[in-house]
Amino acid sequence: xxxxxxxxxxxxxxxxxxxxxxxxxxxxxxxxxxxxxxxxxxxxxxxxxxxxxxxxxxxxxxxxxxxxxxxxxxxxxxxxxxxxxxxxxxxxxxxxxxxxxxxxxxxxxxxxxxxxxxxxxx
Amino acid sequence: xxxxxxxxxxxxxxxxxxxxxxxxxxxxxxxxxxxxxxxxxxxxxxxxxxxxxxxxxxxxxxxxxxxxxxxxxxxxxxxxxxxxxxxxxxxxxxxxxxxxxxxxxxxxxxxxxxxxxxxxxxxxxxxxxxxxxxxxxxxxxxxxxxxxxxxxxxxxxxxxxxxxxxxxxxxxxxxxxxx
Ligand SMILES: Nc1ncnc2c1ncn2[C@@H]1O[C@H](COP(=O)(O)OP(=O)(O)OP(=O)(O)O)[C@@H](O)[C@H]1O
Ligand code: FES
Ligand SMILES: [Mg+2]
Numbered sequence: 001x002x003x004x005x006x007x008x009x010x011x012x013x014x015x016x017x018x019x020x021x022x023x024x025x026x027x028x029x030x031x032x033x034x035x036x037x038x039x040x041x042x043x044x045x046x047x048x049x050x051x052x053x054x055x056x057x058x059x060x061x062x063x064x065x066x067x068x069x070x071x072x073x074x075x076x077x078x079x080x081x082x083x084x085x086x087x088x089x090x091x092x093x094x095x096x097x098x099x100x101x102x103x104x105x106x107x108x109x110x111x112x113x114x115x116x117x118x119x120x121x122x
Numbered sequence: 123x124x125x126x127x128x129x130x131x132x133x134x135x136x137x138x139x140x141x142x143x144x145x146x147x148x149x150x151x152x153x154x155x156x157x158x159x160x161x162x163x164x165x166x167x168x169x170x171x172x173x174x175x176x177x178x179x180x181x182x183x184x185x186x187x188x189x190x191x192x193x194x195x196x197x198x199x200x201x202x203x204x205x206x207x208x209x210x211x212x213x214x215x216x217x218x219x220x221x222x223x224x225x226x227x228x229x230x231x232x233x234x235x236x237x238x239x240x241x242x243x244x245x246x247x248x249x250x251x252x253x254x255x256x257x258x259x260x261x262x263x264x265x266x267x268x269x270x271x272x273x274x275x276x277x278x279x280x281x282x283x284x285x286x287x288x289x290x291x292x293x294x295x296x297x298x299x300x301x
Contacts, residue, residue: 002292007273010288014278034245036190039132040123048237048290051244055283064283066245068135 017060028062028107029082030054033070041076042095049099050079054107062107075121081106090118123194125233126158126222132191133160133218134242134252140164140216143250145242149235150257151301155204156224156232163215172210195220202226232301236294243267244286256297263296265289 032038032047047066054062070078075092081102082088089112091102098116105111114120123129130147137145142164150157167175175192195218196206204221222229239254246252246267254265267280270289278285 002288002295004273007270007285007288007292010282010284011274011278014282014284015275018277034131034135034241036132036194039128040194044128044131044234044237044241047241051241051283051286055287058284062283063281064244065281066241068139 026061026084028059028084029080030062030064030107031067031080031082032064033068033076033078034066035069035076037073038070038076038078041073043077045096046077046079046094046099049096050103053100053103057103057108059103059107072118075118078118081112083110086110091116092118092121123198124230126156126198126230127233127235127238129191129195129198129220130158130160130235131238131242133195134238136160136191136218137162137164137216138242138245138247138250140166142215145250145252147239147242147252147254148257149232149255151224152257152259154223154225156222156229158220158222159217161215161217166212166214166216167210168212172208176206176208192218198222198230202229235297236290239265239293240286240290243270243280243289246280254293256300258300260300263293263300265293265296 030050032043032050034043034047050064054064072078077094079091079094080088081091089106102113102116105113134145134147137160140162142162145160145162148159175189176196192208199206199220199222202223203226204223207219208216210216235256243252252267256263270280274285
């Protein structure tokens, strides 16, 4: 059973990590498009998959955020990945199945998964 | 949209965009009806604007792109013999109510409300709170981000992936047995 006790345990664990965390300016950001067209195209399970994967791997330097329209309906679901000091990478036509690879190869090892990017789709 | 819970996710984004401090989601089921309410205290809409928003294809528009969210919800509700009502006052807030005939063949399933609620909570802007109430003949479940934040304290935000995962499980388990 998911109890508030469990939530308290998460808080305690995180508070310890906050103390030892480096500068948040080094954070990698994942931004998932959650406009109507994105949601209709399947953005919800994609966002869930990013959160699941980042939580599972306990990646402390990754933030996952949501935005509205990214501007290319036909390529939804879309996620943008911002690694400080590197160029923005836009992933398109995402599915939850594609997410673990992006997390492992791009967020952890800094190698974008080129075949899922907007460049490869166009 | 394949699930009603996806509409909820979409419509609640309007409340966030409207700068609301609170958004209250309610799903009530009983006597063959399913009613979804999204109520906020955001900036609201003028009567003229409201008319154009809920009926976008009969109103001439020059000033903005056609929104899809409310018309899609309206269509989904009307296809089941239900309907959409939007009440709004400038500077006060907006309440969107969609009623569905649950036994109609065209009524989409409610779907994964736990994902919808936890993702909305995960993405809430600073200073905004969300409640979710699910009511069926078998009982009621309530979720309130203010209570979650009280447990988490000031240092751990709702946007933390581990917190989001916990909230999803919490809502899913809380709703178990209500359907
Ligand atoms: N809760 C609300 N408070 C204030 N204004 C609202 C609210 N809901 C909708 N609106 C107004 O109505 C417009 C249309 O909403 P709708 O959901 O149909 O489309 P949209 O949000 O503009 O675009 P999208 O198709 O991406 O959802 C919004 O752009 C906004 O101006
Ligand atoms: S409305 Fe589809 S990407 Fe913006
Ligand atoms: Mg909308």
